[in-house]
Amino acid sequence: MHDFVHRYPHFLEVLYDFTVRVVSLFKPWLKPGGTTERFFVWFEKLTKGPMFHCHTCGQCVLHSTGMMCPMECPKNLRDGPCGGVRANGHCEVKPEMKCVWVRAWENAQQMPTYGYELLMIMPPHNWALTNTSSWINMMTGADQENPKGWLPNHDPLALKDRFYISQAGQS
Numbered sequence: 122m123h124d125f126v127h128r129y130p131h132f133l134e135v136l137y138d139f140t141v142r143v144v145s146l147f148k149p150w151l152k153p154g155g156t157t158e159r160f161f162v163w164f165e166k167l168t169k170g171p172m173f174h175c176h177t178c179g180q181c182v183l184h185s186t187g188m189m190c191p192m193e194c195p196k197n198l199r200d201g202p203c204g205g206v207r208a209n210g211h212c213e214v215k216p217e218m219k220c221v222w223v224r225a226w227e228n229a230q231q232m233p234t235y236g237y238e239l240l241m242i243m244p245p246h247n248w249a250l251t252n253t254s255s256w257i258n259m260m261t262g263a264d265q266e267n268p269k270g271w272l273p274n275h276d277p278l279a280l281k282d283r284f285y286i287s288q289a290g291q292s
């Protein structure tokens with residue numbers, strides 16, 4: 122299922138938007154901990170597991186990474202690729218696997234809404250959120266709390282221009 126859905130990156134970003142809208146409807150009831158969170162963690166595993174090989178990191182950034190789960194990268198990088206991508210585009214740790222970040226770049230080219238976000242520098246993953254619900258964390262803002270010392274160094278609008286101008290230059 123994973124390989125099949127990744128043939129349609131634009132559909133996945135539309136699905137992402139739809140999911141955010143639906144989850145937002147339940148925002149008043151979405152609190153961390155308890156039965157609600159256990160249900161959401163279960164449901165995320167059920168849905169995002171087969172589609173994205175979700176590792177339940179609790180801090181979902183799929184739409185910013187070409188709809189590829191960064192936790193699939195053996196180094197768990199949030200800002201890939203590393204310097205070890207092989208000439209054939211495969212991973213240096215798992216040579217049989219295409220680099221997650223090569224696939225993310227390919228997908229981003231087909232994502233008119235969120236493709237440019239691949240150029241953003243992501244904060245490190247907050248491991249304290251592992252095995253919690255990323256949807257609840259998105260609603261409470263817990264997924265936006267960056268580790269101390271992290272200062273974002275990007276301007277989303279400038280990146281957006283740069284991304285789509287370079288795309289136009291390639292076509």
Ligand code: SF4
Pocket residue numbers: 169173174175176177178179180181182183190191192255
């Ligand atoms: S980024 Fe985190 S929540 Fe999103 S699919 Fe990957 S492991 Fe799951």
